[in-house]
Amino acid sequence: MQDVLPVLNPQLVGARVPRVEDPRLLTGRGRYIADISLPGMLHAAFVRSTFAHGKIRSVDTAEAKALPGVHAVWTGADVTPLTAGIPGGLQIEEMKATVQPAVASDYVRYIGEAVAVVVADSRHVAEDAAALIAVDVEPLPPVLDAEAAAAGGDVANEDIPDNLVLARDFAQGDADAAFASAAVTVSGRFRTGRTAAIPMETRGVIAQYEWTTQQLTVWSSTQIPHFFRSMIAAFIGMPEHAVEMIAPDVGGGFGQKCHLFPEELVIPLLARELGRPVKWIEDRVENLATGTHAKQQLNEMEIAFDDGGKIVGLRQHVVGDGGAYNCFPWTALVEPMAAAGTVTSVYHIENVKTRFAAVLTNKVPIGACRGIGWQAPQIARENLLDQGARKLGLSPFELRKRNVVKPEQFPYTAATGLRFAEGSYLESIEALEQAIDYEEFRARQKRERDQGRYLGLGISVFNEITGLGTIAAYATGFPVTSHDSSTVRMEPSGKVTVFTSLTSQGQGHQTTLAQIAADALGVALEDVVVRSGDSRQAYGLGTWGSRAAVIGSGSILRAAEPIRRKLLQTAGHLLEASEDDLVLANGRIEVQGSPDKGMAVGDVAGVIYFAAHVRPPGMDPTLESTAAYDPSEEVWANGAHAAIVEVDTETGLVSIERFVAVEDCGTMINPTIVEGQLRGGITQAIGAAFLEEMTYDEHGQLLTSTFMDYLIPTASEAPEVEIIHIETPAKTTAGGVKGMGESAMIAAPAALVNAVNDALEPFGAFLTDVPLTPDRVLSAIPPRSA
């Protein structure tokens, strides 16, 4: 099923088409989960653990149950017989699975874990009742330091006595020998903080059970309705065809909403029990505490160079703080295994030695978030490369140019086993260097330093595995079958409806995937409508891993092909022409060179549906086709970022003077959308580099539980990003498309941290704890003598 299909007649692909979803969203007419109201609907509120770790002695619900307007109060004892919870594990040797209870019944293992749920006439009454529930917990020592917990000691999750989900070593070549004979070595212990995806819309679930048909419908603010419908059915013990899942408009996901959460089991069970629709909308405090966190890693890294600046070896030790349970379906490996597997990135490094450990702690589970485990090692590696460049007396551009995989080396297999069909690595660095004017910057930096102003330049060269299909998933260590499907239907009038399992959380798929479908069938954009987010159509794995552009395009082109064939066959029959002489474009099928001899696409479709006497004999009168797509190779986008910053040595604040992003995501379906992903991702990266960190105190209490404490970038922090496009079409995907949704969250934090370290170089400082908050920056600057 891996046929590579070109976009035969690109009219819309590549065009800056304004989004078709905008008018609805601009007028307040979007329909997000909180906007859905069903007749007879009840409202749920959860009681959540205020202890990071403990044994539940009792949960007293008597007062809550007595409150007028309350319909149900469930504790773990009520829920456990109905579902065993969410098993988190992958089929990897020696990996330990965890089971996350839907509602905790014996132990609580992080602040925010659900211990009871109330259903009432209104959200207000549900919260009133929740406040009346008394939870008695015997506290246990909280495990909060993943590095220490990796060596044993106190246990975070009683099912995993050594706290280790998986530890694994990997070596290729002889890194130790390379280090022993290296001319220059650099090393650092990089800690990247715990962050969170922070979609502006929190999570939410509504469930409705129709007892006469035993049908359950679940609405959820999710990125993955199809696969999770299968999992909900399995985990609550219902037949799969009796469960449907719908993702309405979703207000941002960034990976957080590609997990199955306990609430997605509890709310359906309540709806089934009560026979009435039940709605739960997460509040922001809950989202910050329980909606999965992201990114926390320790990266100990060393890089060895020869005297020509060539990288001869890399050693890495990663510890990932996984939280209390494996998230579903990615598990606690989502950070550390990804970090180790892709550490060589764009560089040709023959001697590599890595070790990673995924460790459980008494914090909310770590989950997928834009850029997953790649962001942290990118920060470490790119900062060490600049350290190496300083030691070697080379420009950071030159050092990287000497080490990236060169055009003549493609197709290239890395020491890690990853395979790259193509990549504009050298070209990206050169484009970035030209935009920055390196020599001019160094001269200006020196002048400004003499005036007491500290400017810094940081660069970051990256690649991004995109369009994540089965081969790419396995290549990065995740044994996951990964494809998606689309159904393309041409209606009798020639209008086109596309159903796809690739949901949108703001990426604009209703526009970009319509561009693909319109070109595939030679019709106008307004003749296509794209529908997604409903498990009743076109099965798939959903939107994550920068997949939608690649897999959406592929599945739509593959599904459209038989329809296109049928249209041409029918038109050839009617026009008495050979199919090979026909051209399908601009809503018409014409005989090449004889434009007067042609038919409107809608007329041909009408003949197929409604004119049995004239359509080709034996033709099935349908114009509907479903196809899946699973890329035949790893699909790598690439690029390079540069940041110029100024560090205020009085306040420790960093301001961004310039930010340049070079992006090569192959054939761009819609450059405006690509640029939107870049600007948004870079701004999110500014949060990761400078502002965002989930902080727990020594008791495991979450200190960053509101937007007053957990800061995300505002308009004041966002720079005007300069964007340079390179288009190297993918050799192996439909239309040459590559994904790019996560690129900025891989590349940009490293560039920003690098820029600060460059600015602080006169102080001999080299910051490795991210985010670079003002106090961390100031700690690197010696106090001024009076």
Add this chain to the structure above:
Amino acid sequence: MTDVATELLTVDLTVNGERVERAVQPRISLADFLRDELQLTGTKLGCEHGVCGACTVIVDGAAVRSCLMLAVQAGGCDVRTVESLASGPQLSPLQEAFHRHHALQCGFCTGGVLMTATALLHHNPSAGKDEIREALSANLCRCTGYQTIIDAIAEVADGGLRAMAAGLAEVPRPGARP
């Protein structure tokens, strides 16, 4: 909860030009009132503690976080929500500019952003980029990186500046209602 929280009070206000009278619990926020009582769901709740700005509406000419205001406090007020901006199917110039500039992605913050911008441009129709950036810092957006939002608002502000220069628009009075 006490009787004070659950007893009903009558609130009488104008929403999007229409007079509205309802009996509500005094603890109901203006945001919940607009969403649940009036089904004006374009006003979103992103944090319910007054930081994210998704719930921004215009109350008597000023941009207000409707999650921090009680419905009963809006008695006698003139409230405008995102649903008031378009005239039938015709988007407002600001909405058109957002569409042209790709100033929205998931759309969840967009209603609040539009109301902040509407209030800003009413009081300062020729707002410069720095003023726009400052006003917009009251609204969190996780998708766009803000730049295209600023560009869209600035384009409309430029239009306002030109209209004033040409004598086509009144120079605004501070505190005037939109």
